[in-house]
Amino acid sequence: MKRVICTLIVLGLLTTSCNQKNDNMKSFDAAFAHTVYFWFKNPDNQEHRRTFETSLQKFLTNSKYAKTNFIGTPPKASRDVVDGSFTYSLIVTFESAEAQQNYQEEEAHLIFIEECKDFWDKVIVYDSNGI
Template identity: 55%
Template structure:
């Protein structure tokens, strides 16, 4: 019976060159120095055209940001526990190498254009910023 896990591991290693549990490499490694988490509540979260317009604006913004290192856009899954807030429409997580880089991001043209072009789509925005602790 002990040979089966070893055989499965070896098969996985042969079938998956990066290893059995390999994941695709991210374009930017997560940088815990400064994390910027933003939650958006849209005026019309059930309107497909507005969802598409917001998503397009957000993707365009993040692809043009010179200061953001890690970029994540998400939608809430259906909450299965009382402690999970699934009331938002979109979340965005961006990391920076420093607080200075985050300050530069706030003033960069891509960020200002995003706010000017998509700000009318949201009714509420909540931001959580955090400085990383050394392990």
């Protein structure tokens, strides 16, 4: 009986915690997606990676235009069609192409570029309108 009560309490706490986290999330906006891939000059440099991640998080937190975002690193490729050659990926959604253009020119974005531009060797961007 004690085990059942403890299990129910733990499940209740987990459910409450998950619900609170989801309540704070912004909704994915399918109007415009901005996908960026970064290839670092020195991908194994842990100091550069920490600085990049901190600067990117600060930038996205302070952006007036980015609605949702996802920062990723390549998983171990399991198929030939998966390109895992990049160091970081970033997906940001916007309510419109105009909002994405404003994001390009906002101070938070320009500071991020200035702080991190020396780390990357190549950047490729794919922008998409939702259908």
